Amino acid sequence: MKPVTSQESELDGQGVTLDVSVWRGTSEGGGYQRFEVPALENQTILDVVSWIQHYADATLTYRFACRVGMCGSCAMMVNGQPRWTCRTHVKKVLKAGAVQIGPLRNLPVIKDLAADMDPFFDKWVTAGGAHAPSATRDDPIPPVDPQDAIRVEASAGIECINCSICYAACDTVAGNPDYLGPAALQRAWTLLNDAKHDAHDQILDAVSGVGGCHNCHSMGSCTVFCPNDLDPMSAIAGLKRETAKSFFRRRK
């Protein structure tokens, strides 16, 4: 894609502009600031944010990297819904020529559109999301059958790009700051089904604690909003089943 200059924008949009409200401020306070942005035929929300930062207000803070839906760093609230802004076409979300862009919900705001992702990633570790190998490099590589039922469960969640859209969509996270959230729990479910992961009991302990999988009310916003069409709600249901089974096994 050619870089968009202000001159080109005006030509392309024939003077039509978008009414864009962008959050300015931090968790402590702030407000929405309005910008007029030239409308283009092909334009994503991330393009709009970039245009504002390039041509209207260089102090606007936001985060992005790959621009193609791989890195998971550009997620924001667009008209109140969490979205990956690099793959969200303006035409899809524009309401009467206007759009509101804010930082991800359920996370502290560092500045403007950049949310502090620390709580999100800390919870990945808390949920047992770090890989613990079951063999050393000197051991033979255990074969993994892609058709195996357990492997199918593990494979279902591996396309997660850590964008935190599910975390921002979840009302249980909003109501309970200790709740690990859909992404961390789905990661735990993936590792639990990974034949090459060794710490299965630690995962079950980690996800059945205070902020664990049993807090989930199956509202399903994670599954509805996941940009990669993953299904964290079903992964959490899997954890609920496995923790319950292990509870009854241990009582015997």
Next chain:
Amino acid sequence: MKPARAHPLWLAFVLHRVSGLALALFLPLHFWVLSYALTAPEKLNQFLSFAEQPIVKIAEFGLIFLLAVHVFGGLRLMAMEWLPWSAPQKSLAAGAVGIAVLISGTFFLQVV
């Protein structure tokens, strides 16, 4: 502006929660009135004649609706969390239950 929660799964959650709360409020009242059968039968009779009013009948419809919503919401939740079925399997199961209710309901109406 459409909030992140405007979708069927979230509405199912709210319906389940609200019907549960409403039933939890109803049940103590229900048992309290029933206790009159032992403590003050004449008061119970008074209440029963009051309950003949059309407005109370409409309220009873609401009560049955809450019960039905809560029962099926609970069955939905248990099926969703405890039966790791694929989406087509769930659709088939829901269809089977629907047809069974229809057939048995028709039979029930004929008996009555």
